[in-house]
Amino acid sequence: MTATILRRLPAAWILATASLAGGAVQAADWSDTAISWRTGNRFREPFNRDNVGKNIFALTHASGYQYGSNFFNLDMLVSDSKDPGSLNQTDGAQEAYLVYRHTLDIGKLRGAPVKFGPVSGAGVTVGFDWNAKNDVGYNSRKRMLVAGPTLMWDVPGFLSTSLLLLRESNAPSGAFPPISNVRGRYTYDLHPMLTASWGIPAGELWSFEGFANFIASKGKSETGADTGAETNIDMQLMFDAGAAMGYKKRTFRVGLEYQYWNNKFGNTSATTGGQGYRAKTPMVRVAYHF
Numbered sequence: 677m678t679a680t681i682l683r684r685l686p687a688a689w690i691l692a693t694a695s696l697a698g699g700a701v702q703a704a705d706w707s708d709t710a711i712s713w714r715t716g717n718r719f720r721e722p723f724n725r726d727n728v729g730k731n732i733f734a735l736t737h738a739s740g741y742q743y744g745s746n747f748f749n750l751d752m753l754v755s756d757s758k759d760p761g762s763l764n765q766t767d768g769a770q771e772a773y774l775v776y777r778h779t780l781d782i783g784k785l786r787g788a789p790v791k792f793g794p795v796s797g798a799g800v801t802v803g804f805d806w807n808a809k810n811d812v813g814y815n816s817r818k819r820m821l822v823a824g825p826t827l828m829w830d831v832p833g834f835l836s837t838s839l840l841l842l843r844e845s846n847a848p849s850g851a852f853p854p855i856s857n858v859r860g861r862y863t864y865d866l867h868p869m870l871t872a873s874w875g876i877p878a879g880e881l882w883s884f885e886g887f888a889n890f891i892a893s894k895g896k897s898e899t900g901a902d903t904g905a906e907t908n909i910d911m912q913l914m915f916d917a918g919a920a921m922g923y924k925k926r927t928f929r930v931g932l933e934y935q936y937w938n939n940k941f942g943n944t945s946a947t948t949g950g951q952g953y954r955a956k957t958p959m960v961r962v963a964y965h966f
Contacts, residue, residue, distance in 0.1 A: 707739035708926070709966055714933055716959035721759055722943035723813055724952040728768075729756035744780040744799060753809075761810050763851050769811035777803035779826050779836075797828035801838050813850045816941075817861075820844040822869070833883070835874040842867055844894060854899040864903070864942075865895030878913075881920055886911040894942055903942030910935045912961060926965050933959040 717729040730753055737748040755761075755768035779799045783789040790798040805820040824840035847861040873887040891906040911934050918928035937955040945953055 703741050704739040705741055707737070709735075709737045710963045711735055711966075712961060712963035714959045714961040716933075716957045717756075718955065718957045719755070719759075720937075720940065720952040720955035720957075721811075721813070722940055722948050722952045724759065726758040728759040730754060730759075730768075743784050744778065746779075747775070747777045747803075749775045755811075760812050763812055769809055771807060771809035771811075771816070773805070773807040775803070775805050777801055777822070781828075791830075794830050795827050796830040799826045799828070800824070801826045801840065805844075811850075813852065814855055815849045817847040817849075818844065819846070819861075824868075831874075831876060833874070833876045835872065835876070837870070837872045840869045840871060842869055842891070842894070846898065848898065858898045862898035864897075865893075867892045867894045881916045883914050883916075884911070885914060891942075897942065897947075901947045902944070903947075904939040904944035906940070906942055907936070907938040908940075909937075914961070914963070929963045929965070931961050931963075933961045935959070 712734045713731065714734070715729070715731045717727060719728040719730045721728055732754075733752045735748075735750045737746070739746050751771075751773045753771040753773065755770070757766045757768055759769045761767050761769045779801045781797055781799045783791075783797050789796070800823070802821075802823045804822065805818060807816055807818040809816045821843045822840040824838055826836055826838040829835040829837070843863070843866055845861050845863040848855050848858055850856055869889055869891045871887065871889045875883060875885045877883050887908075887910055889906070889908040891908070893903045893905050895903060897903050912931050913933075914929045914931035916925060916928075917930050919925045935955065935957045937957075938953070940953055940955060943953045947953075
């Protein structure tokens with residue numbers, strides 16, 4: 677049933693979801709908006725043998741309202757020359773990656789909480805990913821719709837897990853074959869993702885935050901190659917530097933971040949010749965909340 681819904685979702689659904697988010701924000705019970713910067717020099721890109729340095733600027737918003745919650749994140753990623761923007765320049769590639777998720781809380785909808793064992797709530801999550809990147813090899817134009825059930829867990833801070841069905845497509849236009857031979861937008865097989873996100877306090881000034889995505893193979897790629905199961909784990913240990921200096925809590929935070937990404941975007945060792953399919957990336961992160 678979920679697969680049928682995802683196949684039939686019109687493009688206007690994204691606009692309707694965005695409108696719902698706007699209304700929810702206006703009537704928010706709580707909200708947190710932040711701008712952040714993070715940087716590292718061990719990012720990887722499929723088919724690229726080099727480590728890539730990147731600066732990532734982000735706008736992040738999370739809020740809760742009467743019937744659920746919203747999450748929005750826009751990353752602006754700027755690579756160094758090891759990930760060039762085109763054949764004719766040494767400037768690094770630039771990418772925008774947008775994630776939106778809306779979770780309807782079943783307990784709030786029915787007026788009675790859904791609780792059992794360590795589970796503190798249950799809901800249904802829908803949303804989308806969107807990206808655009810200019811680079812030599814791929815020039816990604818990803819579009820993805822997601823939907824599935826979510827569980828909220830009884831922990832300090834928050835922990836939620838979702839099993840989402842993904843409908844993903846892309847329209848790459850890289851300079852080299854086989855990507856240069858791709859014409860039009862290609863839609864992958866429907867495939868599931870088990871995802872978790874968390875924010876766990878560690879004392880008065882520290883918190884452990886992040887997300888983990890475990891994504892099944894999406895079938896054949898646009899070039900006919902087999903894709904692999906993907907793992908993307910991003911963890912942060914953040915220090916509330918503002919509160920330590922006497923300012924309001926969670927205003928200015930600094931920390932260390934680490935990302936492990938295997939079979940990035942479904943690319944495997946076999947399809948990339950062992951180049952760039954796996955990243956182990958330490959980063960420094962700074963965030964300002966308002």
